[in-house]
Amino acid sequence: GQSLEQPSEVTAVEGAIVQINCTYQTSGFYGLSWYQQHDGGAPTFLSYNALDGLEETGRFSSFLSRSDSYGYLLLQELQMKDSASYFCAVRGTGFQKLVFGTGTRLLVSP
């Protein structure tokens, strides 16, 4: 089976840097994805890591360590609009199914 763990909530102030961690257990591994979801909205794709290391996309970066079954999403120069839930998701080998974590709610305050 597959399971993921993320913190339930993280708080930070505008302009700060925050890291959201994700640890996973999976029988096979094909990649770690991150999605952002604002309240009442649909998840939107942020990043994908198939190999170890850091992927940077603007203010957001994502990191993966396959040997540690661990990844994180790094958000820099936080803005109020970054307040949302962030989900990590893993894709095992074989089928294409994405398994989602329960999400981390990020609250950015002024």
Place this chain on the structure above:
Amino acid sequence: DGGITQSPKYLFRKEGQNVTLSCEQNLNHDAMYWYRQDPGQGLRLIYYSQIVNDFQKGDIAEGYSVSREKKESFPLTVTSAQKNPTAFYLCASSPGPQETQYFGPGTRLLVL
């Protein structure tokens, strides 16, 4: 504009009633998916389809049914057998089975 549309935005179901949620995409994606999200929870896979006229059960398929008669359409029926249907339903598609999934705006289903 290319994208995924879901309708209706809100849907009310009476006891014992079947309801159908619409999902349409004009992205020319082969794979489509249905997820259920409960408050404060992650997404759970209901059904998925890799190609037209083919679909497979996900983790929580009981009480749901789907069809994939056209590439761009993947409707979900919530049957009366689903005893706790109140949730946010999300449809997604991807170019291929192992590629990034893109989500529609969702349908919120409520039971009267």
